[in-house]
Amino acid sequence: MRKISLKEIQDGMVLAQEMQDDKGRVLLKKGDLLRSAYKSKLSQWGIEEIFIVAGSGGLDGETPNINPEDVKVTTAIIAKYERLLEQKFCDFPDNVLMNTIKSVAISNLAHKEAMKNAGF
Amino acid sequence: MNSTESKTNPDMAEMTDTERLKEIIEKLDDVPSLPTVVAEVNRAIRNPRVDANTVGQILTRDQALSAKTLKLVNSAFYGFPHRINSVTRAIIVMGFQRVRNLVLTASVLDKFKGGNVDFDFSSFWKHALGSAISAETLSQELKLQESEDAFVAGLLHDIGKLLVVLYAPEKFVRIRAIVNKKNCLIIEAEEEVLETTHSTVGAWLAKTWQFPPKLTQAIRMHHDPQSVREYYEMTYITHVADIICRALNFGDGGDKKIPKINDHVWKALKLDKNILDNVMKKTLEGFDKTKDFLQLLQ
The missing domain is CATH 3.90.105.10 (Molybdopterin biosynthesis moea protein, domain 2)
Structure with missing residues (x-):
């Protein structure tokens, strides 16, 4: 309710x-x-x-009792997405642009999972 | 045809696209056409003085397609507070271009929702939808014109892969085997088996279906954006959207790799980390609201 x-x-x-x-x-x-x-x-x-x-x-359910800005992205979640994208990006270890794309993708995917875990 | 293909098989340079593709895709004559109202709507909206009622009337001649279009119009992706009950109303609220693009989306999803082949159509369309949202978001973020057309370019950039899957299934099995064995990009395996790629095949279909030239060009050149001489923005956006979508792991692009971003495209679009961050964030949010699009596959 x-x-x-x-x-x-x-x-x-x-x-x-x-x-x-x-x-x-x-x-x-x-x-x-x-x-x-x-x-x-x-x-x-x-x-x-x-x-x-x-x-x-x-609506997805009850609104959680915490502020969205207080949701913490744990290192475990980040590590999970680092592993997931490692093989995809393995051909470009030193490419600056590809490394930027990879790090922004990891940060967004990890943030989304942390928000989901917190009930958002 | 690009120069590499001409070098590999000089005889082919003399042949038309269709003749050449018929040698590769045996069942090319079976490729379906789009519903006639799609072409009629395209023709009608080219007239700058056309009104919403006229286009609405054309569309409602195809009740099934109108219903599917309205399902997309009323999807969570657009989030209208009230239900939009007619295509004419949809045109008034969303504009001709966007409704035309949804008609096209509904038609193509309907034509290519499955087949008697071992292929995950749902994962294919998830990759396509992710690219569509990413392309539209990117062009909005960069304040480019006609961002709604970028959605269709993203959605259909890989349509050539489906043509190979459905109309040359044995060759597709060979392509998939090479991808699995070598862990390479699907485009490399396609070159080996077909001596052409899904980009060329998709562009042929786009031309056959009388898509606007900039859309055909974006499909043809999304893996070789630097060679584009016209409609370059749409091609650049499609190139980047495909890469963003693969980085965000939406669906299946046909392999476990990611194509390298073109440096020239990055500079020309003046991309930076902040823009990329915003686009990825909005793409992830948008992708969650596309269930109604994927339901059209059922």
Whole structure:
């Protein structure tokens, strides 16, 4: 389950909790499919935030509780990609441009894996 | 035909591309044509005064192709907040060029999604899609014109490999055996078996399918970019995109190697480490959103 603001609503998200107005009338049921077009109506009802099923509407799941900038790329992940690209680049050990391409690729691949491991 | 090929077989210099390729690819006459609406859309958008409705009407004559195009339009890759329900609407939102390119993408993916051969089509198209995203991102980063065309150049740069796989399967088996034995680039094995390469074969197909000349040229010259005299930007971008995509390990380029980047291209495009870093980052992000493209193969 994940709390989002109205502006974050996307087509295909699934509502995780029943929604009622202040008189207890059911507005939307748990499991209802959300549409971005609902934003204005929900806003008129005074609703600012809703709970959706994590992973619905194209989201990958719960948002991790850490800042993306704090994700650490470990030496083990870097070493994994160094090994992976070693054979591909083995014909150009001293070529400056190919070494640049290799190091930028390793850094990006390793960063992506670290982000994925952290839940992003 | 380049000078090396002329030297290896002087008789071939006298023959047309098609005649020469027919000697290499026995079943060349079986190569499919693209749906007729693709050519009609190409013709229509050459008229600067054409409107979205007219092109939309042409496209909807082919319902299956329109549906596939709309699937790509509405893919996570473009991330529109609302679903786009008609090709006319897609043209208004995305422009003629981009929609034309998606029509082309959908048609080619549909024509070459598989066959009765031992070949991993999905890995091939992953490499192609990675190159497409990388080519478009690179041309945007370098602020070049017509970056949307770079996507198609990246996507189709290796299309000649599929022609060999599907229409000369026995020769492809020999090519793959050489690649595995010598651990070389596929282009070197192709020279040995075919006396030509997938670049030449792909350019023939692009010409046959009446692709724009700059696209044909990019396909033909992406392994020899320095020899290009016209449309050089598109060729340079395709050359670099292929290398970026192989460095990022997307799919399968046909071998376990990586071609050497051309120094002249690096300088001419004024590439540097920061640009490369941005392009790789955005390419990795974009590649994650291409599931809908690969679903067209199923």
